[in-house]
Amino acid sequence: MAKSPETLKKVAVAGATQPPPAAASQHRIAVAGASGRMGHMLIEAIRHADDCLLAGALDIASSPSIGNDAAAFLGHASGVPVSADLRTGLARAQVLIDFTRPDGTMAHLKACRELGVKAVIGTTGLSDAQKAQIADLARDMAIVMAPNMSVGVNVTLKLLEMAAQALATGYDIEIIEAHHRHKVDAPSGTALKMGEVIAAAIGRDLKQCAVYAREGITGERDPSTIGFSAIRGGDIVGDHTVLFAGTGERIEITHKSSNRTSYAQGALRAVRFLADKKTGLYDMFDVLNLRNS
Numbered sequence: 020m021a022k023s024p025e026t027l028k029k030v031a032v033a034g035a036t037q038p039p040p041a042a043a044s045q046h047r048i049a050v051a052g053a054s055g056r057m058g059h060m061l062i063e064a065i066r067h068a069d070d071c072l073l074a075g076a077l078d079i080a081s082s083p084s085i086g087n088d089a090a091a092f093l094g095h096a097s098g099v100p101v102s103a104d105l106r107t108g109l110a111r112a113q114v115l116i117d118f119t120r121p122d123g124t125m126a127h128l129k130a131c132r133e134l135g136v137k138a139v140i141g142t143t144g145l146s147d148a149q150k151a152q153i154a155d156l157a158r159d160m161a162i163v164m165a166p167n168m169s170v171g172v173n174v175t176l177k178l179l180e181m182a183a184q185a186l187a188t189g190y191d192i193e194i195i196e197a198h199h200r201h202k203v204d205a206p207s208g209t210a211l212k213m214g215e216v217i218a219a220a221i222g223r224d225l226k227q228c229a230v231y232a233r234e235g236i237t238g239e240r241d242p243s244t245i246g247f248s249a250i251r252g253g254d255i256v257g258d259h260t261v262l263f264a265g266t267g268e269r270i271e272i273t274h275k276s277s278n279r280t281s282y283a284q285g286a287l288r289a290v291r292f293l294a295d296k297k298t299g300l301y302d303m304f305d306v307l308n309l310r311n312s
């Protein structure tokens with residue numbers, strides 16, 4: 020029979036009050052947004068990875084999870100309480116994995132720099148100014164940042180580079196994404212990254228050519244534009260399609276996530292990649308060795 024959340028919490032608290040000592044070979048990881056959708060996926064993935072140990076858990080002060088064992092939702096006692104205090108949450112960690120919100124991520128990164136903790140950033144919706152600040156922080160610390168950590172999406176980005184070069188003229192480019200009703204940013208970080216990759220491949224500037232909305236008498240489509248459409252509904256995990264619409268034919272390149280496991284596994288690959296890095300800003304092309312492929 021399934022245990023109630025309150026029972027799980029008590030089991031967890033009774034079981035351990037400290038994380039077990041880390042083996043020298045284990046990556047000691049703190050998770051921000053520990054009670055979020057990705058926070059839970061990450062804590063579960065860390066629990067099942069022999070080379071990783073949960074060493075800290077953060078959430079915002081208003082979160083009902085504060086003070087609970089971070090793995091209570093799994094019926095497991097990790098010995099790591101969820102904390103709103105950055106120093107407490109990061110004290111034992113070598114790396115922070117952060118899938119939260121832009122303001123939270125920026126505050127976490129500043130604490131990481133101060134405490135000598137590396138960072139894997141999955142948060143989307145960051146402004147250009149925030150991205151510039153992250154590049155600046157990466158002069159002092161090692162960071163992997165990517166709007167999508169799944170292997171499949173990053174391979175899709177490589178396919179898009181090739182397709183865009185071959186279809187640069189005569190094909191209208193539209194990026195369509197669909198996500199769950201709880202998503203707060205649009206277009207998705209992945210859709211924007213797809214747009215950037217395509218624009219770079221065909222010598223356009225996404226800032227100049229992106230069209231994010233159409234309504235009313237729009238006039239004919241400008242062939243130099245890249246269009247975006249965002250659908251929000253239900254529990255859609257994350258679908259992305261790039262449509263190259265020509266005359267007499269259409270090419271569609273689609274990636275669909277059916278659960279969030281691939282994001283969490285990608286984040287753990289990023290943690291392993293960072294093990295020998297002291298500074299620098301990297302993305303999943305670096306982690307997956309796709310940069311020059």
Ligand SMILES: NC(=O)C1=CN([C@@H]2O[C@H](COP(=O)(O)OP(=O)(O)OC[C@H]3O[C@@H](n4cnc5c(N)ncnc54)[C@H](OP(=O)(O)O)[C@@H]3O)[C@@H](O)[C@H]2O)C=CC1
Nearest residue numbers: 052054055056057082118119123141142143166167168282
């Ligand atoms: N790069 C990738 O591969 C992926 C990226 N994402 C991105 O990750 C982010 C999180 O997604 P998801 O897990 O679905 O979102 P959730 O809303 O489920 O989780 C976000 C977590 O962060 C907490 N939080 C909210 N605001 C702040 C803040 N200001 N400071 C610190 N923590 C905060 C939330 O607390 P509370 O619930 O109490 O508000 C919650 O625990 C999004 O930007 C999403 O686009 C998602 C999947 C894959």
Ligand SMILES: O=C(O)C1=N[C@H](C(=O)O)C[C@H](O)C1
Nearest residue numbers: 143166167202207208209257
């Ligand atoms: O919020 C999500 O869920 C997701 N966000 C990321 C994005 O904005 O691209 C990655 C994935 O699509 C899921």
